[in-house]
Amino acid sequence: MSADGRAAGPPKAILFDAYGTLFDVYAVGTVAENMFPGRGEALAALWRDKQISYTWLREICANYMNFCSVTADALDFAAEALHLNLDARQRQALLDAYDYLPVFPDAAPALATLRAHKTPLAILSNGTPGMLSSLLGASGLADSFAAVLSVDRVGHFKTAAAAYQLGPDAFGVAPADLLFVSSNAWDACGALWFGYRVFWINRRALPFERVGVTPDGQGSSLSALVDWLA
């Protein structure tokens, strides 16, 4: 441990957030754009925003519902708020697209390099096991991960401690021995408060959240994570 009580040395495992970190959630905007020209990006942005808000509200109010249902609810809200009249076929097509989000181009090479270091890699996501299985199956990344941890097993969304606790439980080590990687700044904050070491993938060149914590490292892509660990 270092002087400030945080673990030193290489992490014993690396945990990755899935949505936004490995998989491009805003890619559904392209599908939406074909349905509603000029409105695809707005729909994707509001859908994502509401999806996250609903996980937080449900967590605070002890009203957990699986991420698949939350995602559908958030889509329905976003479409209605933007006055986009989704028919059943369009709605299903957008939800299907969420099961097959594209992998960011920096993910596969970064994960291959990290695997060569022999550090176990895992996913820790709000997604249900079924959603994560679809994503990983389509991505070609499934073999990269020693574990795929879904918060659905504990019925708590990030940023609840019970959700982050899946990592230490899976690897039998302390939070400070694990590195958590997320592009979602709120997720990075929760992980820092929980006690993980944290690398923030700042894909959109944003300032970090102002809540009194700072990631251990940050960079604009997963390649930056590889450099930081080296």
Added chain:
Amino acid sequence: MSADGRAAGPPKAILFDAYGTLFDVYAVGTVAENMFPGRGEALAALWRDKQISYTWLREICANYMNFCSVTADALDFAAEALHLNLDARQRQALLDAYDYLPVFPDAAPALATLRAHKTPLAILSNGTPGMLSSLLGASGLADSFAAVLSVDRVGHFKTAAAAYQLGPDAFGVAPADLLFVSSNAWDACGALWFGYRVFWINRRALPFERVGVTPDGQGSSLSALVDWLA
């Protein structure tokens, strides 16, 4: 009680959210617009959005910090994200503006009518006692309320049950005997889950959140609340 277990008859007291419901949080956009022409509205919107997000994140992670500090943090994030270089004087002027937000024009007549009905009125807000005291002092509404309940007393932000519990504790009645009024749909959801009767002031003609609950009543202003109660 009605067949669905909710209380019937008039509420024993009416609790009002403050920010956005009685006081116009987006009015700070006018102050910001004078500092940064063309950007005031964007700053006000992102400031408010982050302020709310930070209360939720802190609540989920058991990292309560008073709303005054959260509000300042959210302003600092919003200014940085929008590349607006706030100097110390501008920052203070915006924070001062938050202590003297204008009352919505529908508030005073609606509160006067409701007071004439002899139903006790109260505020239940995330704001600190100091913030609420400034707001009320400037508004001329202070005499309207039998109680001003700040979540700061319990160290939990809405939508936590501990925050909403201030209402039943203050009036010595069950949540279903109280009517909670908010323009913030997320706040209305939390209040419904808690067990309050809820009237949603839908000031911006939005759909209600899709989280499986529905307000008991809704309308576009506090005047609509008066009509609904009559």
